[in-house]
Amino acid sequence: MSTETAGAPPRARVTDRSRSEERLAWRLVAPAVVVMLAVTAYPILRALYLSLFQYRATAPDDREFLGIDNYVTVLTDPLWWRDVWNTVLIMVVTVGVELVIGFAFAYVMWKIIFARGLIRTSILIPYGIITVVSAFAWQFAFSLNNGFVNGWLPFMDSDFNWFGQHWSAMTAIMVSEIWKTTPFMALLLLAGLSQVSGDMVEAAQVDGASWWQRLYKVILPNMRAAIMVAVLFRALDAFRIFDNIYVMTRGAQNTESVSFLTYRQVIEQFELGLGSALSVLLFLSVLLIAFVLVKLFRVDLAAARRES
Amino acid sequence: MIALSAAALASLSLLAACGDDSGPPELVWYINPDPNPPDGFPGAFGQAGIAERCSNDRYTVRTELLPQSATEQRIQLLRRLVAEDSSISLMSLDPVFIAEFAAADLLEPLPEDLASELSPATLQGALAGATWEDRLVAAPLWANTQVLWYRKSLAQRAGLDMTQPVTWDQIIEAAAANGATVGVQANKYEGYVVWINALIEGAGGSIVTDTEAGPDASVDIGAQAGTEAAQVIRKLASSSAAQPDLSVSNEGTVLGPLASDAGGFMVNWTFAYNNYAGGPVQDDLGWARYPRTVAGEQSAPPIGGINVGVSPYGEHTDLALDAVRCITSLENQVTYAIETANMPARQAAYDDAELREQFPADLLDLWQESIDTAGPRPPSPYWSTIVNATLSRWHPANEVDPTSTPADSASFIEDALKGRVLL
Amino acid sequence: MKRARVNAGILIGAALLLIWCLLPIVWIASLSFKPVEETATGSPQFLPKTWTWDNFSSVFQNDDFQRALINSFGISIIATVLSVALATLCAYAIARLQFRGKRLVLTIALAIAMFPVVSLIGPLFDLWRTLGLFDTWPGLVIPYMSFTLPLAIWTLTAFFREIPWEMEQAAQVDGATSWQAFRKVIVPLAAPGVFTAAILTFFFAWNDFVFGISLTSTTNARPVPAQLAFFVGPDQFNPPVSTLAAAAVMVTIPVIIIVLLFQRKIVAGLTAGAVKG
Structure with missing residues (x-):
């Protein structure tokens, strides 16, 4: 896949056919993207959030906001x-x-x-x-x-x-x-x-x-x-x-x-x-x-x- | 869509788990690995055998194996208990982790009647390791301790009178002078801290005290006793009595060298006896109380073992508490000790005829004495932090410097307890 | 003269290659045939003095290890099938269709491929506990899918670009829809690529260790690499070298069989489109 062909088709040629092609494409791509993100996106965002706290799993009540x-x-x-x-x-x-x-x-x-x-x-x-x-x-x-x-x-x-x-x-x-x-x-x-x-x-x-x-x-x-x-x-x-x-x-x-x-x-x-x-x-x-x-x-x- | 299918898969597995509702409830007991059973051993061995004997028509006890190292066992159990996992009913716990588990309310205190039955019947050293804030939070299944194992012929050659207490200096010199070695545990793991702790306790000190204060415990490893301990480690590490794999040595690697022609000394737990019993060096094998750190001051042998605790999140806590009673019964402790050479925690077990037949009487007495006069590792909810911080400065043994390591490690442990440094 | 020297160089190179690749395999196989005493302290010889099958029989008798083998096979195969299925759809779209966000999809796949797995295990452990996925097969299948999808997508896209798509257009001219054209014409042509992607994906799942130790706790789902730490030796403090070696040989045999049968395809898969723009 060369990157040049990866962009959107020119506006002028947006027809019914290309729109249905785009819909099909996203339907085909979506499951894979969702699975890939399911396991990575949430955990890394959660890590980002938790990294701002003093938080020991064995003492969850002592959790304290620390900033950076x-x-x-x-x-x-x-x-x-x-x-x-x-x-x-x-x-x-x-x-x-x-x-x-x-x-x-x-x-x-x-x-x-x-x-x-x-x-x-x-x-x-x-x-x-x-x-x-x-x-x-x-x-x-x-x-x-x-x-x-x-x-x-x-x-x-x-x-x-x-x-x-x-x-x-x-x-x-x-x-x-x-x-x-x-x-x-x-x-x-x-x-x-x-x-x-x-x-x-x-x-x-x-x-x-x-x-x-x-x-x-x-x-x-x-x-x-x-x-x-x-x-x-x-x-x-x-x-x-x-x-x-x-x-x-x-x-x-x-x-x-x-x-x-x-x-x-x-x-x-x-x-x-x-x-x-x-x-x-x-x-x-x-x-x-x-x-x-x-x-x-x-x-x-x-x-x-x-x-x- | 994915979330949906994930949920579908999850419910499928749940269905599978709840498949058979017939029969009595199942109590899952997470156990540390037992030694391999001897060839042709009939039936279930060790803790699996206990589980089988303690299953009845009200509940079945099923064992599930934990990893080999104590550190890994702690991680497995703690992670799941913190997450309030209901699939753990019973667990075999190293006494050093009792404080951490109990302080986080992850152990169900034993009922009054069981506690008052166990208290007078159990060796004091073992009992202390199952107690947190004056409550018995687990039942000792067996008690472990270290003694000095040696080859009689070597001690004789070196002119050491082993009926008298010996010091580390003496055995290191005796081994070095005779081309033999002294086996210790100095890999970067809990076992090395067992040695360090015993050396420090033997010099009248402690790694930490006032551990109820949690992160504000008083760190004493930098005091004189720490220096004495570092001197012993330094002396062994720089001596020809050190085994070549000193920095990765553990309870298992030191077994071979003691049986070799060169022979030597070794500090090790009770299980070591079974390794030599019936073997070629049995007659030449001697045992004595744990070596002294400083001459004239009584040694403080390490203590270990396994306590059985009950998870507060398990589904049948009452049944599990009942199972504890059976698991740690006198009969089971005796059978277990005979099978594995892991010694009973109950006083009366040591009078058992079969046990006394299996092990030499003076050895049983030595073990009992060692357990009762042991220098336990400080019970702290932050023990694993203390261990890691200590190891970070005391490992490898050949880089220990009596003038700087103790003080350096003291300030590092303090920083680690306060969460100021990475461990 | 010169030619001969070059050939000799290649020959020596080939010999070194064989030694380098196979020596550790021979070593672990040799260990697996040693009796326990020969793996104790002070026994550094390469080959066993006496040969024994004992290690294999003790591995066979180890129920937990057998459960781990079943787990590993089951989880890896499920993850492979699902991952390749999703990747096939995705790769088809990328290789064949025009749509906005194609670059984004490729970038996501590349980013996931580079993702440090260790960064995830903490939060993932919590999440899986909440969803009841901890220590279950789906609990491992899902992360394996996430991390094998990029590989499968890249490989399949490369394969799909080689397919003569005129045939699909011809089918569409004949009145087939995009979907029919895909299913009837392209799927048979794409099968070899799909198969290759499946093998590579299987290897990844079979090899995983970090998820295996973090997201399981019993033989319910624990895969082989994690189970290896549970073998108990003659003393309880060290791994039993020869038993472990026997277990290692057993989990390597499937790899060797796959490699023997499909070496051509795997090489093609690994090199496909790696450098072509």
Whole structure:
């Protein structure tokens, strides 16, 4: 769907037929829109409202109007900024690594002439697997007691506790996240690669361009749209990271993400006021990232017809 | 349209739920997970077994499993009770959460006659954990406590006289000098605060006092006792006696190292006995009172267990209160203790012949003594806030600094109680 | 010469791809065949020393897990069918009809796709309690629908744009209404796209964890990812590694079957229209 055709038909051509077409269109569209909004619009408005109160679910009678105090509390709290930093770090590192690995995999899938079914099947398994299962698999793999990672990495002490330090725990979380989502990235990039004209690549090759030159000068520029769409969706997805952290560390060793912090306030602490403020801020952060990526990198949203 | 279909779906599920009205009403009892039954165990095990035995022609008791960790159990129950959920009748509750539940009026006080029957019959330590504002709000099903488990051969090698009280310093040094380890619970969870609390209570202090004041409770973790506790933690964390997975250790991870060739010491709950009974290290397994934080001052062993409470929002509160009587009866406590090594809360149960056959007499005495002289975690409606704030400053153990951590955590806990910081 | 080197590179790449994607699967499968003792402290070998089916039989004997499997299948399939049905209508309108607010619909779908799920669970919990949807199948079906609709709409719109609509016009010329033309001509042509969208939607619902842990509390509706936290090990304080692994293998088998059968369609669905303007 290109956006140009998305607008209303010119006034002059408003006829009975187009009016009935419009009615039909809205009848077809309405159920989906209602369902999408039913679960999102009310809760976020409610969160917006509750965020203005001091409100603990276990002491509902002590509810007290605070105005924007909850937001001040959150935004001046070092924990919030630490978790924002963690989340952004996870987002940048995982998306960066996935871009490289994902491109390599896409390239392999693009070029390979045999065993395509096998390759496609293998790469789809991590995509389809439950994130929680991936988290468990990697948690056990990195486990000091019964994991194989310490034994397989020659430079690693056999009793190194991956979940005992900040950086190693973050690494374990990111490995699980990357493993699970690289296939998605690779497939989006494959779609981009298949748009690159083989003639252009061959012409460059005839002109004596090396493999790297062809990659940088011909292939990558021609699949820019695909890369940007992939980055946008994966970045937003990574920013919401929750499952892996919940299973692997529960936020210990300072591995908490913004989503996990929000979950803890709302669900564990019963701090509906403060937690709602966090919910709203989390929502705004996602909007901000989407906005920055779209504006800064000029992602063509009309092309972004995909979700993770 | 969607709201309509949602309502239709909801009423469908309601219909399904009300499908069978025949038979006596069903009381749903939310239980914490019991250990796995031994292979070939006949019939229902643990709390499920109790539920079966307590079902009669007036009501059936059905168990529904809660998640593994105490923290998760609290979340599940509290969320639903706050929402006045009618599908919970009975619940197995960790004693530390009694204050929070009771203060929010989420526990039905036990009737006079039941309370006056339980009070003299139940161990004082267990009773205290089921009481809020002088009212018994739950009935203790079993009482838990920690003792020091050790390998006799190791203590001998280290020249430690285990018939005398030992200090943390002594066992850490003895283990380190003999290539062994000291197992503690120091993951970022409730269990680590159990250890911290026991260390502080053992030095004559408390994490918080005056907890009736709610958010204005007095935070004492920064006092001298807090420093003593931090010193013990620091000493273990920086010693070769620390297990490599110290920062993620819990009651389960420490079981293996004690049975390994290196052996060692371990503080752990009563269930640990069953883990070694009948195994290769049974004869070498010793037990002693919880280690002292400071020499010359009696230790304050941790206390835990499970209390059975009744929801005020359940449909058959009177029947549920009646079921509590059966669930926590002497016979059920004895059977449960024999099955799971979770010790009875009733005094008389310890004289039961079958129980005394199953567990060594001196161990039973040690457990009873530990429960009666325990240093409980402060009963506060804000306990989970205190736990999270404490963990935020005391975890990981290897970063605990006796000169700064206690004071730092004290001001943080105060801020957290007043809602001035994110937790 | 050069050609051969490139081919070798591709070959190595393919090998790495296979290892990277399958190693954790082999690992979790290997764990599931280990006896409990081998998963205790200090047993880091990759493959089991002795192989056993015990873990699978204990998973099979776990009634709660079986209920969770039924819940997961039931809820995911219902959510998929409803979501794809609504998305098909919506995508048809977007791909085919002129109407004001089309951009708005697309923007809403995109915004929902980006929505941080955790922001919702607090208020949603309250709302569901009030409506009696907490801990019921519809209570999970509805949010799964909301969050899979954008994916389904995007995918289907892309597919629908490839359909030769002249045929529909021809049918309309022959006297069929818009609706008849849609049903008789377009539906059969669109079926493959619908099917692909269904698979992707199913994966999303099957994978969900946040709603699963927040909006359920008993085996009435608790799905598999949430149920995994309820396995009790040899000690009550740690998950039983090998039993969990066996459960993990069991919930991965459907995924592998779907992938084996439909890999072509899934790849097509994931890449369809991703970059074409």
